[in-house]
Amino acid sequence: MWARLFRAEWYKIQGNRWATGCMIWIFPALAIVVFVLGLVAVALSSSFRAEFDANQWTELAIVPWLIPNNPLGRGLLLGFTAVLFAGEYQWNTWKTIVPRSKRVPLILVKFVAVALFVVFAFTLMSIIWALGGGLLALVSGTSYGPALTSEVLTDFAEDYGLQMLFAFGSTMIAAGYASLAAMITRSILGSAITGIVVAIGETMLLVPLYLLADWLNRDIILHLYRFIPSYNLLNLFTWLGGDTPELLTLPSGKLIVDSQGFSAAVLIIWAVGLIALTVTLFQRQDITN
């Protein structure tokens, strides 16, 4: 059943070229464009060639995985999720699908589709980015990072896996926002806008919480921020990047340090919670359009 449901999602995603092209395939396409332009510049300009310094392949391959945490990248992924979830409401297609299938797999397979498409698109982008960098290094005659020893590969696989997991978690939380918004607004635009507002709004929550804590002279208010996904994503990212935490300074001057485990647990709870809430809402929802 799952394989058939996924094939159906695949048909829809592939068929909706505009949405998938603008919000998913744009990432690997962008990688190709950047390296074609780089190649042209290296080939045509001797001064560019002389000054060109390719990054190490170990760094280049990881760069694309930073995009899901970047506001623009997150916005596009939220848009893609909104199309996937709210599209069924906007196109009135639930009424044809829902009677013949169980509601839970129908909605869960959309999360699987978002996850697989994002992983696939960014893996593809990462490969293009790394290979393109290698080609540029070859043409310009610059060094392209360490040789492929088992030690280098082990370190790279660890960094790559962590970064990928981090991007994946971030995407699933964004997908949770967009899917929940889709259940409520039943429109692609409404879902995308609500998802983006919530995703951006939560990162900005620090300012009002800090001001309120300072004004009321109650540090405890700022502790709420410790349970927000963006803070925990940043904390985890900072830990993974340099073995140091993201420090949260309270109005009283006290510092809060949260462990990697704490942040990972909060993020998992958010992702699972948002998905569970979406599934529960969908199960109880009247399909009236």
Next chain:
Amino acid sequence: MSTETAIRIENLHKHFGWRQDKRVQAVKNLNLEVAVGQVYGFLGPNGAGKTTTIRMLLDLIRPSQGDVYVFGKQVRREREVLRRVGSLVEGAAFYDFLTGRHNLEVFALTSNLDLPSERFDEVLTLVDMKDRSERRVKGYSTGMKQRLGIAAAMLDDPDLLILDEPTNGLDPQGMSEIRGLVRKLADEYGKTVFLSSHQLAEVEQVCDRVAIINKGHLLREGRVSDLVSEKAQFRVRVRPRERAIAAIDGQWTCVPQTADTLLIGISADDAPIVVNKLVDSGVQVYEVSPYRQTLEDYFLSVTEGENSHVG
């Protein structure tokens, strides 16, 4: 015809809205039974609660109270029974960016069906859409979408078809084809068809039984032939018309048709009594003939009666 029940609706209620003062009662205490192998018409004016009832039949919306059974199984508890049901609800809806055929493939996959390519050809041919199935739905007319919707409903040869306004947007030729198809499904393949339609002439031609609902509750239910002959009427050409109306007013129902004709609700046995009464009152009677009521006449009389009664 089998007496097994395809659909049973028991004390069904549905209201929308949380606040008591703004609550809309869409369906009120509806009870229905549809036997297997019947073509059953489900009629009512706009906003009568037809589509809400159909959506509850398909477990798209939850009843506020009451139960819906399909082939003896309660839909909310044993919803796998809906795998025996094909449906077209309130206008066909598709993924516009996919071709007609791809849409059918998507619906088959989401229904957990692995159908051979020939089955898609069969249903597309049945609704005369095979030649146009490789085009994107974006370019389809309403009628083409309806045809594709009917094809989607019949994909895995379901035992029960629930069709909500299936001929909307079709030309007369298309309407006739769908009527023929519906009748054929019941007569030759023993399928049950639950048909909601505004085309009363169509319902009269194709349905075995009908239910008429208004404002969420059942007004009448029965065989089409019984309902249209329920109120026997005679057309009477008289002069002067006003004197004739005064003569029979209060004893029989009387509806003016033209300047000198009346429709009088009487049985054949009562016809001579009425004629005598008119003659005794000084009315000249030129013609008396039985008037065969259509389903549309019947529908209008019961729904308008209901509206004026409520109003």
